[in-house]
Amino acid sequence: QKEVEQNSGPLSVPEGAIASLNCTYSDRGSQSFFWYRQYSGKSPELIMFIYSNGDKEDGRFTAQLNKASQYVSLLIRDSQPSDSATYLCAARYSSASKIIFGSGTRLSIRP
Amino acid sequence: EPEVTQTPSHQVTQMGQEVILRCVPISNHLYFYWYRQILGQKVEFLVSFYNNEISEKSEIFDDQFSVERPDGSNFTLKIRSTKLEDSAMYFCASSEPPGGLNTEAFFGQGTRLTVV
Numbered sequence: 001q002k003e004v005e006q007n008s009g010p011l012s013v014p015e016g017a018i019a020s021l022n023c024t025y026s027d028r029g030s031q032s033f034f035w036y037r038q039y040s041g042k043s044p045e046l047i048m049f050i051y052s053n054g055d056k057e058d059g060r061f062t063a064q065l066n067k068a069s070q071y072v073s074l075l076i077r078d079s080q081p082s083d084s085a086t087y088l089c090a091a092r093y094s095s096a097s098k099i100i101f102g103s104g105t106r107l108s109i110r111p
Numbered sequence: 112e113p114e115v116t117q118t119p120s121h122q123v124t125q126m127g128q129e130v131i132l133r134c135v136p137i138s139n140h141l142y143f144y145w146y147r148q149i150l151g152q153k154v155e156f157l158v159s160f161y162n163n164e165i166s167e168k169s170e171i172f173d174d175q176f177s178v179e180r181p182d183g184s185n186f187t188l189k190i191r192s193t194k195l196e197d198s199a200m201y202f203c204a205s206s207e208p209p210g211g212l213n214t215e216a217f218f219g220q221g222t223r224l225t226v227v
Contacts, residue, residue, distance in 0.1 A: 032214075034215065041223075042220070043200075043218045043219060043221045044202070044218050046215055046217075049215055088153075088154065097159070098144065098159050098167055098169075099156070099216055100156065101154040101156075102153065103152070103153040104153065
């Protein structure tokens with residue numbers, strides 16, 4: 001059974017600080033990993049994907065992957081109130097297979 | 112920007128009735144998916160579809176569910192006899208032909224199904 005695990009939160013971070021979101025996955029064969037943002041009642045919106053060990057940066061977002069530890073993280077720098085949402089970590093076994101989602105971490109940025 | 116379109120945005124149906132949820136995937140995409148999210152719970156995979164057949168399905172996707180691509184643009188999810196526990200947000204997604212590990216799935220805005 002392929003699983004993706006996240007702390008449900010809520011994670012409260014002051015505006016302007018770094019928010020750190022973490023995720024682990026059970027299937028060592030998972031190849032690519034995604035971070036989605038989901039506002040209440042809305043669909044998941046892709047923020048970043050990563051498939052190589054190390055860091056990947058895009059603007060204020062940095063995704064980190066450690067395949068040996070089966071660990072994925074997302075850092076959000078200079079957090080804004082608009083970043084308040086649920087962040088979904090997801091894993092995919094191959095480029096055509098289903099995406100498996102974690103239960104999400106609720107992030108709250110306090111002004 | 113191309114997007115996945117779902118209709119209706121909200122569907123209310125009586126228990127035992129059949130519902131059809133509709134999706135128009137992005138035009139050059141070949142892989143199609145249905146997911147659902149019960150309120151307050153995780154996004155769950157239902158089924159994937161490629162080359163006019165189901166390529167993978169979850170335990171949730173039992174005989175009450177079916178999918179179809181009736182023409183070149185629509186992708187539908189049918190629930191034959193709805194139950195109260197089918198109430199959820201249903202998301203359609205599509206992705207390009209596998210071009211590498213960064214092939215992402217694009218999600219539609221969802222259909223909120225309420226079974227009463």
